[in-house]
Amino acid sequence: MKYFHLIWAELMRRKTRTLLTLLSIIAAFLLFGLLDGVRESFEQAGNSANGAKRLQTGSRLSFIQPLPMSLNDRIGLVPGVSQVSYANWFGGAYQDPHNQIFSFAVAPNYLDLYPEIAVDKAQRKAFEATRTGVLVGEGLMKRFNWKVGQKLPLQSTIFPNRDGSKNWIFDISGVISATDKKSGAWFDQMILLHWKYFDDSTPYNTGQVGWYVTEVKDVNQADRIAKAIDAISANSDHESKTQTEAAASASWMKQMADIGLIVGSIMGAVFFTLVLLTGNTMAQAVRERTSELAVLKTIGFSSHSVLWLVLAESVLLMLIGGVVGVAIAGVLGPIVSTASGGAISVPPIGLNSWSLGLGLMIAIGLLVGALPAIRAMRLNIVDALAGR
Amino acid sequence: MKRLKSFARGLAVLVGLAAGLIAWSMLPWPALLGLAALFALWMFTTRGGRQAASVAGVGISTLSQRLGSSSVVVIGIAGVVAVLVAMLSMAEGYQQTLRRTGSDDSVIVLRGASAAEVMSTLSLDSINVIAQAPGIARSADGRPLASAETVVAANLPIKGGAPDEDGSVQLRGVGDRAFDVRPQLKIVEGRKFESGKREVVVGSGAVRQFTGMQVGKQIRLGSELWTVVGVFRSGDAMDSELWADAEMVASTYRRGASRNSVIAKLSDAKQFKSFKAALAGDPRLQVDTTTTAEYFAKQSETMTKVIRVIGIVVGSIMAIGAVFGALNTMFATVATRAREIATLRAIGFRGVPVVVAVMLETMLLALLGGLIGGALAWLIFNGYTASTIAGGVGQLTFDFRVTGELLWSGLKWALAIGFIGGLFPALRAANLPVTSALRAL
Numbered sequence: 001m002k003y004f005h006l007i008w009a010e011l012m013r014r015k016t017r018t019l020l021t022l023l024s025i026i027a028a029f030l031l032f033g034l035l036d037g038v039r040e041s042f043e044q045a046g047n048s049a050n051g052a053k054r055l056q057t058g059s060r061l062s063f064i065q066p067l068p069m070s071l072n073d074r075i076g077l078v079p080g081v082s083q084v085s086y087a088n089w090f091g092g093a094y095q096d097p098h099n100q101i102f103s104f105a106v107a108p109n110y111l112d113l114y115p116e117i118a119v120d121k122a123q124r125k126a127f128e129a130t131r132t133g134v135l136v137g138e139g140l141m142k143r144f145n146w147k148v149g150q151k152l153p154l155q156s157t158i159f160p161n162r163d164g165s166k167n168w169i170f171d172i173s174g175v176i177s178a179t180d181k182k183s184g185a186w187f188d189q190m191i192l193l194h195w196k197y198f199d200d201s202t203p204y205n206t207g208q209v210g211w212y213v214t215e216v217k218d219v220n221q222a223d224r225i226a227k228a229i230d231a232i233s234a235n236s237d238h239e240s241k242t243q244t245e246a247a248a249s250a251s252w253m254k255q256m257a258d259i260g261l262i263v264g265s266i267m268g269a270v271f272f273t274l275v276l277l278t279g280n281t282m283a284q285a286v287r288e289r290t291s292e293l294a295v296l297k298t299i300g301f302s303s304h305s306v307l308w309l310v311l312a313e314s315v316l317l318m319l320i321g322g323v324v325g326v327a328i329a330g331v332l333g334p335i336v337s338t339a340s341g342g343a344i345s346v347p348p349i350g351l352n353s354w355s356l357g358l359g360l361m362i363a364i365g366l367l368v369g370a371l372p373a374i375r376a377m378r379l380n381i382v383d384a385l386a387g388r
Numbered sequence: 389m390k391r392l393k394s395f396a397r398g399l400a401v402l403v404g405l406a407a408g409l410i411a412w413s414m415l416p417w418p419a420l421l422g423l424a425a426l427f428a429l430w431m432f433t434t435r436g437g438r439q440a441a442s443v444a445g446v447g448i449s450t451l452s453q454r455l456g457s458s459s460v461v462v463i464g465i466a467g468v469v470a471v472l473v474a475m476l477s478m479a480e481g482y483q484q485t486l487r488r489t490g491s492d493d494s495v496i497v498l499r500g501a502s503a504a505e506v507m508s509t510l511s512l513d514s515i516n517v518i519a520q521a522p523g524i525a526r527s528a529d530g531r532p533l534a535s536a537e538t539v540v541a542a543n544l545p546i547k548g549g550a551p552d553e554d555g556s557v558q559l560r561g562v563g564d565r566a567f568d569v570r571p572q573l574k575i576v577e578g579r580k581f582e583s584g585k586r587e588v589v590v591g592s593g594a595v596r597q598f599t600g601m602q603v604g605k606q607i608r609l610g611s612e613l614w615t616v617v618g619v620f621r622s623g624d625a626m627d628s629e630l631w632a633d634a635e636m637v638a639s640t641y642r643r644g645a646s647r648n649s650v651i652a653k654l655s656d657a658k659q660f661k662s663f664k665a666a667l668a669g670d671p672r673l674q675v676d677t678t679t680t681a682e683y684f685a686k687q688s689e690t691m692t693k694v695i696r697v698i699g700i701v702v703g704s705i706m707a708i709g710a711v712f713g714a715l716n717t718m719f720a721t722v723a724t725r726a727r728e729i730a731t732l733r734a735i736g737f738r739g740v741p742v743v744v745a746v747m748l749e750t751m752l753l754a755l756l757g758g759l760i761g762g763a764l765a766w767l768i769f770n771g772y773t774a775s776t777i778a779g780g781v782g783q784l785t786f787d788f789r790v791t792g793e794l795l796w797s798g799l800k801w802a803l804a805i806g807f808i809g810g811l812f813p814a815l816r817a818a819n820l821p822v823t824s825a826l827r828a829l
Binding site: 016021023026028030031034093164237269270274276277284 | 554
């Protein structure tokens with residue numbers, strides 16, 4: 001650390017070049033920050049402790065096939081189950097049938113199973129008291145500029161109302177906010193309505209539910225309980241399939257696209273370019289300073305200190321650029337999410353991304369600094385001073 | 389005063405550059421050819437041009453001495469172009485697959501306000517009414533070319549997944565008419581299913597996605613076992629589906645006599661308006677009518693947009709990084725050649741030829757980078773198969789498509805990066821005071 005001013009002076013020797021190199025490093029790590037956030041949110045989907053404690057039971061035939069209501073009590077009797085809730089797709093859309101919104105008709109105790117969903121106490125009371133009440137995600141409220149208390153007209157792309165039309169009118173009774181913003185981006189974008197009201201109003205759903213959500217007392221028993229639940233309806237005409245919520249969302253994500261591969265190859269291309277760029281700059285900087293390094297050695301710096309000085313310089317350069325880049329990504333992410341109207345959601349950058357990023361900065365810094373540093377270490381004082 | 393002047397000049401260059409880039413992004417290729425021809429003409433006929441050519445010649449012939457730093461420009465730009473073209477080709481492939489599925493002279497009729505086929509239901513009565521609507525083409529035996537189809541999402545084990553891991557596939561229950569409505573669909577292996585039997589034919593995309601899709605094998609759909617009897621190919625979104633007899637699908641999934649949609653061939657694309665009006669005016673019906681072209685275009689709209697936006701954002705950030713890399717390299721090049729350039733200027737070469745020469749060198753490197761990047765994207769990604777959930781129900785398999793148009797836009801990006809990366813170092817070279825440059829080093 002006592003040579004910090006020396007390293008700094010070396011960095012500032014050619015301000016333009018250092019600045020330009022910094023800017024490309026910033027660009028690369030900005031990209032890294034954005035992409036890694038996306039990759040992580042794919043990996044983490046449903047992977048929370050709560051996700052592992054919840055089981056999802058749907059029809060084995062297909063996820064759009066409903067299950068009979070009678071299963072509710074029978075699932076509740078399976079040993080190890082602490083709570084059962086259920087929900088249906090509602091298929092809501094706002095203004096245009098193509099403007100679809102994640103909307104579910106849910107049982108009264110649905111929220112109890114989701115500690116990740118925070119609803120103001122008074123608002124939840126209001127929701128429970130209003131037959132036509134809905135809870136709306138924070139993100140949606142902002143996106144469409146809705147207010148609590150207003151009427152909300154929705155179309156359902158699946159279920160007609162009792163009068164045969166697709167138009168439903170709800171009352172917004174409360175706002176859903178995710179307790180954990182990082183993994184809860186999803187809860188921000190949904191609407192919950194009363195299953196009872198839904199079931200009473202649409203002639204197409206007579207006491208059927210889309211899927212059951214079960215909370216287990218002990219995570220380690222989840223597999224056994226899942227098998228026990230499926231055994232209830234084995235060989236019936238409504239066979240079910242139960243898996244942990246984490247497993248369900250992981251397999252769903254996997255089907256979306258092989259995001260990991262695509263993101264990985266982009267990052268690979270970016271870093272390859274980056275290593276080349278900085279490596280070249282470092283090599284140039286050392287080449288230019290040959291005589292100065294020779295002077296350093298003459299006045300008593302050991303070969304190893306020179307090596308470390310050059311390495312420290314390249315790591316420092318990488319760290320400055322990298323930290324600024326990831327920080328900008330942290331600021332830019334939410335802006336992109338808002339600008340795209342929720343179509344693209346870039347999650348905030350978490351601890352994992354930061355540590356991975358810092359690790360990469362140091363590793364790349366050492367890598368690109370290595371060649372010039374070794375060159376500097378092996379410098380022959382007499383030759384270097386003579387300009388050979 | 390002097391600083392103010394140089395600041396104003398810098399500002400003017402920036403504004404000009406921005407305007408130039410906007411114009412550049414819209415430039416069609418014939419215009420570029422014209423520009424190149426004009427430039428060549430200038431180069432060979434005027435004195436300044438000839439000077440520029442000879443300076444550039446020197447620079448280019450000594451490129452091999454600066455191999456390390458020049459390759460930074462080339463590889464940096466190649467990376468940008470490869471990533472950009474790959475992302476855009478993904479969007480293109482996705483969109484084309486869905487676009488090709490539809491046509492202007494066929495229509496899809498769904499229950500009103502249904503966003504996708506799987507969400508719609510049509511009763512038997514409605515189906516009969518729709519089939520009798522005016523404008524529908526008729527087969528040789530005089531029956532209307534309208535196919536009522538059932539669409540369900542079925543769970544099947546995916547290839548390479550865990551033993552209990554299921555993917556979602558679109559299972560379509562059809563009658564004979566379905567094949568008449570889609571003439572592009574051909575059975576390439578095995579045979580068609582027989583009606584009244586639990587037999588399925590599978591699309592070539594589904595074969596790649598799910599296990600057990602070989603002719604003769606049995607698969608579990610719903611609570612029953614079905615036999616795979618054939619493989620079909622149609623080159624569009626249908627390739628990702630499984631087809632079986634409508635009656636059997638409806639009974640397995642308890643759909644009764646209702647169907648999800650009616651697909652009909654019109655006798656002429658111009659009949660669409662009257663066909664739609666006839667259905668809308670019928671009090672017995674509450675349906676949405678769209679041409680299949682429009683329906684599938686709408687289905688692909690959001691996803692295509694998202695992929696494109698991501699591609700362009702990622703490409704832009706990388707491009708910015710590459711511009712700084714190019715700037716760095718070219719500034720260094722100018723610095724190492726400062727004495728040479730100053731000498732040229734001292735013996736009477738003017739500023740413009742020097743600027744042009746440095747620019748030319750960078751653009752050449754950029755062109756090379758663009759070509760390499762485009763070639764890489766083409767080699768790796770053209771025809772690369774990806775899949776995603778589409779229409780909310782089933783996996784859709786599609787190929788990346790690296791089209792000439794995408795390669796061209798990648799090349800334009802490359803040249804633009806080269807232009808910016810070369811411009812400022814070139815201006816610096818031209819403005820270097822001759823005396824101090826000669827004294828330098």
